[in-house]
Amino acid sequence: MMLWLGLMLGAAFGAALQLSGASSHTAIIRALRLKDLTIIKLIMTAIGVGLIGVHLLDLSGWANMKVKDLYLPGLIVAGLIFGVGFAVSGYCPGTALVAAAEGKPDAWVTVLGGMIGALVFAFMFPDLETLLFSFGQYGPVTIHELLGIQGALLALPLGGFCLWLAAKLPGSGGA
Amino acid sequence: MTHKTQSLRDTRHKDTSPVLVWWAGGLAIGVVLILAVALVQPIGVSAQYVVLDGVLLHHVLPDVASGSPYLAKTAQGWTLATYEFFFVLGIPLGALMAAMATSRFATRVVPTEWNQRFGSNPGNRLVWSFVGGFLLLFGARVGGGCTSGHMISGVSQLAVSSLVFSLALFASAIVTARWMYGDWGKR
Numbered sequence: 001m002m003l004w005l006g007l008m009l010g011a012a013f014g015a016a017l018q019l020s021g022a023s024s025h026t027a028i029i030r031a032l033r034l035k036d037l038t039i040i041k042l043i044m045t046a047i048g049v050g051l052i053g054v055h056l057l058d059l060s061g062w063a064n065m066k067v068k069d070l071y072l073p074g075l076i077v078a079g080l081i082f083g084v085g086f087a088v089s090g091y092c093p094g095t096a097l098v099a100a101a102e103g104k105p106d107a108w109v110t111v112l113g114g115m116i117g118a119l120v121f122a123f124m125f126p127d128l129e130t131l132l133f134s135f136g137q138y139g140p141v142t143i144h145e146l147l148g149i150q151g152a153l154l155a156l157p158l159g160g161f162c163l164w165l166a167a168k169l170p171g172s173g174g175a
Numbered sequence: 176m177t178h179k180t181q182s183l184r185d186t187r188h189k190d191t192s193p194v195l196v197w198w199a200g201g202l203a204i205g206v207v208l209i210l211a212v213a214l215v216q217p218i219g220v221s222a223q224y225v226v227l228d229g230v231l232l233h234h235v236l237p238d239v240a241s242g243s244p245y246l247a248k249t250a251q252g253w254t255l256a257t258y259e260f261f262f263v264l265g266i267p268l269g270a271l272m273a274a275m276a277t278s279r280f281a282t283r284v285v286p287t288e289w290n291q292r293f294g295s296n297p298g299n300r301l302v303w304s305f306v307g308g309f310l311l312l313f314g315a316r317v318g319g320g321c322t323s324g325h326m327i328s329g330v331s332q333l334a335v336s337s338l339v340f341s342l343a344l345f346a347s348a349i350v351t352a353r354w355m356y357g358d359w360g361k362r
Contacts, residue, residue: 003257117316
């Protein structure tokens with residue numbers, strides 16, 4: 001039952017990424033070069049909808065939240081490495097799977113490289129752990145907890161701002 | 176899903192063109208996230224690369240796989256029969272169905288932008304695709320998440336960790352892309 005649910009939700013996610021062109025190398029690279037921000041508009045919309053929806057669920061007590069731990073400087077190093085991989089490949093771990101399924105051989109190789117990168121990390125982990133995670137650990141903190149307010153109080157206006165920004169940013173595709 | 180589809184075929188892009196406009200695509204992704212959070216948990220992709228690694232390695236070299244505490248912890252029970260793995264398995268399936276249904280299954284090795292800058296040599300593109308993939312998953316595992324888990328799920332939950340990761344990611348990706356494609360110093 002849970003497996004089927006996973007497969008269905010995953011398929012809906014994959015289809016949404018595919019239909020919106022998030023798996024397009026061209027669209028990603030043009031966004032990162034700041035030539036065409038359509039993908040940024042897409043991401044801002046997803047985050048805006050997510051912020052509002054997830055926090056409305058949370059207000060109703062139906063949300064299964066899972067906040068990741070904050071550890072500095074590990075997360076910054078991680079983001080910097082990931083960003084280089086994002087620009088070089090033109091895919092992220094999810095959209096590489098989408099592009100691979102669409103028949104793009106360079107994405108197959110990105111998935112393969114990803115499997116090797118994940119494996120190398122797994123075997124370097126005991127050493128990296130002490131280096132990256134030994135200080136600057138803060139646990140699963142959220143912005144609204146730091147401010148001491150209800151999540152929705154921040155998420156709803158911020159979500160609205162993301163949607164406004166998504167609409168205001170210039171893009172290629174009119175609409 | 177009942178989103179208004181507008182064909183937005185951009186002929187400049189040889190890559191698969193979008194069928195959904197940005198707001199419809201963003202809405203669809205947001206709705207999937209909300210459903211996932213309501214029914215199970217926020218979405219995530221990158222950990223399942225480790226799970227697949229672990230299960231495959233455990234199949235051929237069980238002692239080596241068990242020798243990595245990180246693999247043993249992430250690929251718990253050395254099984255792929257989990258909600259998390261099936262979610263990730265669903266991504267290419269849904270993508271394939273969407274591409275087929277809209278007649279947008281198309282193959283090419285060298286993308287347009289890459290071709291214009293680095294030429295049409297497929298070997299060159301494949302080597303760098305591999306390197307990019309390696310860095311993506313290495314970075315995602317250092318950070319404990321990727322674009323899905325951190326940027327979409329994490330930022331939606333107002334997680335400080337996800338905001339830090341996403342800002343570092345975009346700063347690095349924009350600088351790298353503009354440098355690679357020779358955008359600095361010209362408009």
